[in-house]
Amino acid sequence: MPLLFLRSALCASSSAASPPFAAANVANNSSSLSSSDLSVAALLSSCRSLRSLEKIHARIIRKGLEQHPVLATRFLSLCAAFAASAYASAAFDRISAPNLIIWNSLLAAHARHSPLSTTVALFNLLRRRSPLPPDAFTFPSLLSSCSQSAAFAVGSSVHATILRCGLESDVYVGTSLIDFYGKCHDVGSARKLFDSLLHRNEVSWTAMVVCYLSSGELAPARSLFAEMPQKNVVTWNAMIDGYVKSGDLVSARELFDEMPKRNTVSYTTLIDGYAKAGDLASARFLFEQSTERDVFTWSAMISGYAQNGRPGDALKIFLEMYNKNIKPDEFIVVGLMSACSQLGSLILAKWVDSYVRTSSLDISKTHVLAALIDMNAKCGNMERACSLFESMPTKDLITYCSLMQGYSIHGAGEKAVKLFCRMLKEELVPDHVSFTVLLTACSHAGLVEEGKKYFELMKNAYSIVPSADHYACMVDLLGRAGRLAEAYDLIKSMPVEPHAGAWGALLGACKIHGDIALGETIAKRLFEVEPTNAGNYVLLSNIYAVKDRWADVWEVRSMMRRKGIRKVPGCTWI
């Protein structure tokens, strides 16, 4: 798209016979900026979006300033900022004799947003074609590309080149090397470089602190942090993130409260930490405290709620953000879709689906697509879920499970089983989650023999040790089918401690099939495991009620009163 734009702009401004920039070359041989050129420079420095950069580019071409080295450099830097590396290359290719600075700018644009192989290829081109050999500005971006991919071999050879060029003692180069070795988990080499650096700034120190943190060495990280002559927000944030990732939210919070200045990263890091630890109250408190919020901050709060089973709150935060005209990114949309899945609302799902479709977000990214399929499946739009599923080039376990679960929820157990078979044919290896989904589907659809078959298959063919969940599924399956004794035998034979779900499933089955004796036994166990769950008491009293044993009904009710257990209205969906 940018390339097409460039072509049409060029065609419009030049005759077909002469190269588009031939005249401009002559005009700008003295590389000083005239007053009208300065206006373009001013435009570049106030440029805030790719759209406006494209407009400025057109102006540059029209004025014949395409060859101007300073303008070209600024232009390429902006391409880097807007992640438009292809656009950068297209513009670069029009520059007849790029100097080293321009080469460096192009390399930086690719280092951030292109694969390492592309960046390395570009670096090799630079070495052959640039009028000057690479300098201290060349290597930092190349190395950061190596760091991103943790490409030890490539980075090491770059290091060798740096030594040959005699650039190892440059702060920027040295810092990039420290970061590179850190990202490759070679803390020793990183530390050696750090100690050998004559000039260090807070970036070098921070890079070293991050090295320790990313290999889990909290103590040396903290003492280096304490030793630092200068710290800035990034340093504090890095240290806080280290504590968050190690699960020490108390230390993280102490630093957060202590730091002199906070930015959105500071808030987001801690909000995310609290949310992942399930402390949504603290997360929300900080969220409310944060005056500036970016997409990361909103996303942390939205997915925090979604991942902790509070879809309604996730939705509320999303709407608050939406009303502020902030553009959601893919992560926010994934959180939103996960909230919708939990709510199971078809209307909401349809709105979100069409919203995502019309937005400029990239739906084909696997996690977005997975969330979209999951949402549609769980909200009952199986047609849409299926067509999205079929559009996937390679299907994964997670997506198969989403679809199977969709069928299961909506009573089409046979289809879930069929899908499972197809999954096996595609040579995907089911894990314990897939079997939980499959067995649940079998139990919902009353497919007793299938369920038993797959339970055995799981143990024998896939060597998966059945979890309490798997047993609960099987107990439910057998119980619903009226095979209460078999279910009870299974629960008694469990090598793991049965959880309330298994007992509850059996108690429910006792109610359906009116087995009072077994019901009483089960209920007794269940009251031990889950003494405060009103549902269990209600279930037992209902078992009595079906057989008109009103005295026993009364006894259960009074037991509830004695224990101070209250029935939650409208919450009897087991």
Add this chain to the structure above:
DNA sequence: CAGGCTGCAT
């Protein structure tokens, strides 16, 4: 004379 580089959340 100008213009290019490194470290923290996804």
